[in-house]
Amino acid sequence: MKNIRLSRRTLLRGLGALMALPVLEQMEPRVARAAEPGSAPRRLAVFYVPCGLYMPNFTPRGSGRGWTLSPTLQPLAPVKDDVLVLSGLSHEPGRPDEFGHHAAGTGAFLSCVKVVKTDRQDGVRAGVSMDQVAAKALRPHTRLPSLELGNDGGDGTGSCDANFSCAYARNISWAGPTSPRAKETNPQAVFDRLFAGFDPDATRAQIERRKAYEQSILDFVSEDARALKQRLGARDQRKLDEYFTSVRELELRVAALDQQAPTCSKGPRPERTEDVREKTKVMCDLMVLAFQCDLTRVATFMLGNARSDRVYDFLGLTSGHHTYSHHQNNAENHAALAKIDRWELEQFSYLLQRMKSVQEGEATLLDNALVYFGSEVADGNSHGHTDMPVVLAGRGGGAVTPGRHVRYGGQPIANLFISMLDSVGVDVSRFGDDGTGPLSQLKE
Template sequence: MPRNTHAQSLSRRTVLRGMGTAVALPLLNVMSPTRLLAASASDGKPPLRMGFFYVPNGMHMPDWTPKQDGFKFDLPPTLARIADHQKDINVLTGLTLDGARAHGDGGGDHARSVAAFLTGSHPRKTNGADIQNGISVDQMTAKYVGDKTRFASLELGLETSAQAGNCDSGYSCAYASNMSWRGPTNPMAKEIDPGALFDRLFSGQVVKETKQAISVREKYRKSILDFVLEDAKQLHKTLPPVDQRKLDEYLYSVRDVEKRVGGAEKLRMSEDGVPDYPRPSGVPKELSKHAELMMDMVTLAYQTDSTRILSFMFTNAGSNRSYPDIGVTEGHHESSHHGKSPHKQDNIARINRYHIDRFNYLLSRMKQVPEGNGTLLDNCMLVYGSGISDGDRHNHDDLPIILAGGAGGRIKTGRHIRYQKETPLCNLYVWMMQQMGAKADSFGDSKGPLDKLS
């Protein structure tokens, strides 16, 4: 970190250093447009981020789709869970994912719905090594802007990725458990461990931790921030009051997440109070805690501009996980085939609300982070939804899709927008890619950029 007495201007690349560790900073006011270097938007505004959040098995659509269009619409029961953010989202109705349809391949809608969700492609039906899909929108965009951040993209989730096996009616598990594809035969495996993700974001930045730092931290369970504390104090003195508050709030968030990651598994302690085995993986047994830790990590990754492109799968395609903590003891996939059973439809509605509660947590966290003239959420565009509409019908039209965030003022939010039937979901991706600066006139089965957003 520069040892200037008054930080009138600070590079966006500035980090806090100490004992071989480096921690990135959030966007501060003193990071003026002339010093943002390649990490900034060309006009000096906060950088724009994109994210994709996938839930499996479709939705209970009567509890999802608003009846009114435009700005004045009532939130149905599922969307009512994000009522605090109604002005920050657009509900998009009528979008279609044609690549997830059978097209003569028979069963396998769950695997196809994930494989096609970000690619718009129809995956080759195989459970062997000859998988074939398309490049996904996140990876296509990363080719244009990925070099501006430490991580071109991040692929995250709550269940591990598989690269082989038969997971859905003859479709490879690679399709069912990966939605990000670097190329036709290259699925991008997800990181599901909050501890490992935390280490990627904060332990190896710019310079790798020295063996001495790792040894000390593991032995005494010291925070990463302990090593950069002196640098943080010196920087704090040079900042104006508004940036001092931003720095304090950011470091508190990092410390808080680190503590919760470290407490995800109980440590066995030796007699002298020192842990007798290495740092735990950090994956909590409770799904809600796991999800919230990962959402905290998403916020920090965007806040530090470690990446601008991110994908997140809540569970893999066709997941049959039960949710006993919300009163659903039957499996998710089993319940999605409801056959109009009131009990199973109630199960699906409960699970839908559970998932969107986690997304609501993320939106709340991001909205608490001031950035530029608004918040972190204002400078994002986050897609939340599924590649299946009604899980019983396995249909891929009229998808449940939310677009959250203001995209740096490019989106008029707070609306329910109803599109013409069979409007490609990929139209949305073309529009998003163009906002990110990617040269894209088409993607997948798109017919042009999605209208009505600006």
């Protein structure tokens, strides 16, 4: 090992581009590398799916370590030992007084604060979401406090569900009662935000020149990278090569999205249509890369907006998701929901496997993170807010013992969020409308 010490914020620079590096051995204190496997950064991630899930197919049999994957959870088989399924948790702040369960549940999804019913933009009132509480505390450690991603766009104007503002239906991340953190739905823009365009010395001409010549960000930092590699030990050199390879592959995939997405028929202001399968995976890859190079430690992803009626034709379905979710105990609707729910869990499993593939010392990125999977309601037909579909993945650096199914008796999800915040060093005793303390049984 070369006798040098690298800053955790070491960057590669070239022709107006900056690239953050993954966590290398020579960025960590030598004592910590040898004696403290838990010294890597802690991360929080959220994976939201709309319209609830068909709970009979979701809830596993057995509890503790003697549980079996349900039909919907089968895609989690490769990471079964890395997940906790938490049954019996409630989310009462997401319950509206009458109608509008999807928007109300999504608006309170991460804040556990009952939203004010309004379709006026100036009347919106929500709570600060769990991810933003973490982002505020972790802000000094990373360039980006948080990353908000999603597949579906739309602003916060108008009514999206029973006179509830679209701001509630289209955002899960809230910096304040009137301040939703709008998600980015363009993978190219996310990529540029993470890996380019943030050099204060870069000019617009330099950025455009890179795009015009279709050059990789790596091309701009290659000379800097070669000089750095000469100063690294063999293990760090291999890790740097793997990281650059993953960035290069993602660049190609992001660029391919622009070329492969079919366009709508001719008409006024035609819009692009996007393949949700490829786009979801690219967004997951972007989250992993953002964590890997410690650009942020907090990220959220919305697979779809609340009450999404996306038609999953590639699953052989002809009606929309929200339509099927009102299944009326119809067997055909149950079968359709089973296909959609399983596909959603496949995407979640993809994210977890990507995180597990990133080595951080003796642990993995997934070991050092907690990833929350959930929806705004339980069963979409009854719009339930008790016994919510909840999966918690990762170990949070030792805060959680996964590989189990834990049953609760109605404890609030807000208590889970208190525990998740504690895993990244944020100490809160209460959270939201009904959070009273850390959730029990997360660690054996």
